[in-house]
Amino acid sequence: MNKKIRKYFVVSFLSILLLMSTFSFPAQTKANFDTNAYNSILLDAETGKILYQKNIDVLLPIASMSKMMSEYLVLEAINTGKIRWDQTVPISTEVAAVSHNTSLSNVHLRIDEQYTVKELYESVAIYSANGATMALAELISGSYGQFVKLMNDKAAELGMGLEGQDFRFINSTGLPNKYVPESMRYGGTSEIDENTMTARATATLAYQLIKNYPEVLDTASIPRKVFKEGTSDQIRMDNWNWMLPELVYGFQYTDGLKTGFTNAAGYCFTGTAIKDGQRVITVVMKTESPQQRFDETKRLMDYGFNNFSKQQLIPSGFQLEGFETLPVSKGKEREVAISTAEPLSVMMRNGEEDLYSLELLLDESLFDEEGKLIAPIEKGQVVGTMVVNYNGDINHEFIVSEAQFTEMVEVVLNETVEKAGWFSLTMRAIGGFFSGIWSSVANGVKGIFS
Structure with a gap:
């Protein structure tokens, strides 16, 4: 996993419970386990x-x-x-x-x-x-x-x-x-x-x-x-x-x-x-x-x-609700679908699957100031990562720092978006101009009768 993910900014944190039908853990009480070794x-x-x-x-x-x-x-x-x-x-x-x-x-x-x-x-x-x-x-x-x-x-x-x-x-x-x-x-x-x-x-x-x-x-x-x-x-x-x-x-x-x-x-x-x-x-x-x-x-x-046990939290091609697409700047299409490149599995304590949530992190270098992807963009391009967060009371560490990347997966573009031609961009600009004028007029008229 590319270590540049540490530079990604948080787009959303969903406190959703990932209690999927594929899980069939019995309810368990946390054992007060200890060893007699020093x-x-x-x-x-x-x-x-x-x-x-x-x-x-x-x-x-x-x-x-x-x-x-x-x-x-x-x-x-x-x-x-x-x-x-x-x-x-x-x-x-x-x-x-x-x-x-x-x-x-x-x-x-x-x-x-x-x-x-x-x-x-x-x-x-x-x-x-x-x-x-x-x-x-x-x-x-x-x-x-x-x-x-x-x-x-x-x-x-x-x-x-x-x-x-x-x-x-x-x-x-x-x-x-x-x-x-x-x-x-x-x-x-x-x-x-x-x-x-x-x-x-x-x-x-x-x-x-x-x-x-x-x-x-x-x-x-x-x-x-x-x-x-x-x-x-x-x-x-x-x-x-x-x-x-x-x-x-x-x-x-x-x-x-x-x-x-x-x-x-x-x-x-x-x-x-x-x-x-x-x-x-x-x-x-x-x-x-x-x-x-x-x-x-x-x-x-x-x-x-x-x-x-190791359990799959999300499959390959998973799309986070509310973030199925990203807006595109100056592209032939105005948005593009994203999904996870691979499935993501986590080693977890049995019965604690409802303590895991997802966080989507996007690479800010790929976006403009308005938060849109800059066209042209290629299918399969990595735009961020999906990270698993544990919300329980156990301090889960990894024996080496690099191992933490096992609990995240790359998020990629599902399709290519080419840059729009000058004519399309001009027409969008004109459309945006008149749309702005109409909004101003409408607001003014609304003000007269209010």
Whole structure:
């Protein structure tokens, strides 16, 4: 959607109830829903509309949920041709040492063995392998410090907020920094530092990751796989996302995304699920156990699926009553029909369809001082937008500002109007002149007999 719509002026605001016969919602009482997570968020994955929020701007450690950013940068490098899936990844002595730490989630890496980008990426997405995450970071950026800088730069680019206020990456894994070899530590950080993000920033990262690289879910949804099968280093990688349908807290609609745990972060989880074509994204942070993070995630997902649905408010070709046409200046026709170019659907709470109204915004640059379109004008030309306004008591935000454009649709001209010739314009002017005289005379006569 063209951002110039912000410059459009309000022509009308209709406080009409859009309770159409196509809607068949049962009457519902608003649930006093809450989660037991310290902070949490639920959003519609298609539009980025926030459906529930709790303490979402509190900065907290995020543990291995950090790896979503590492995955984003790997997929970006693949898609731009910077690296290839079959490319081999060198393993430094420092990375190998981290990968041999059995107290961490790892696959065993050797400096004299060959590993492809695909193998290491799968170990990150499925098993949260820390050494593998570090090896990919060095491959992409040449040095570990440069990759961490890239993480912070990309976070700002993706609309995750301000570094230090909404997010801060100090390593590629989310581990406490004491596990990162001192020679590799990001400048100005100490061993007690950890990656931090707000729930809002975390959800923004997940939203951008799924939107820009939906293939991330092809790997994130794998319940288990064997790394280096048939070798002495083989290890069965069970996905830490135990909400995948085949695993212990299986939820049939879940297909991602990333868990995390450190003592400071507690048990956290960024989840996503799709049901009947509706995808949601959830984040829960600082829960007390693996079960609680999955229980609270399921409650959020159920709340989203059971209480919200996407409904079409207006069809393509919709004409707002009272504004079916616009006047035209110096055209062969004196008015032209307008309508919406596409249908407009909105993610809404069930039972609240009567709280939505329409606002027509027109591009003032296309009109003269009398408020008429200036001919010639072409069929299909965009003259404004139809905006949906919510008049309820919920503060509906969007995870990124650009997403607000999902709740508006372009209004276009239904036909071409050519500019009138000089003769027609002259006759109109003459007609207008005598019409003015007749009105003056009529008013004068009326005054005599009044």
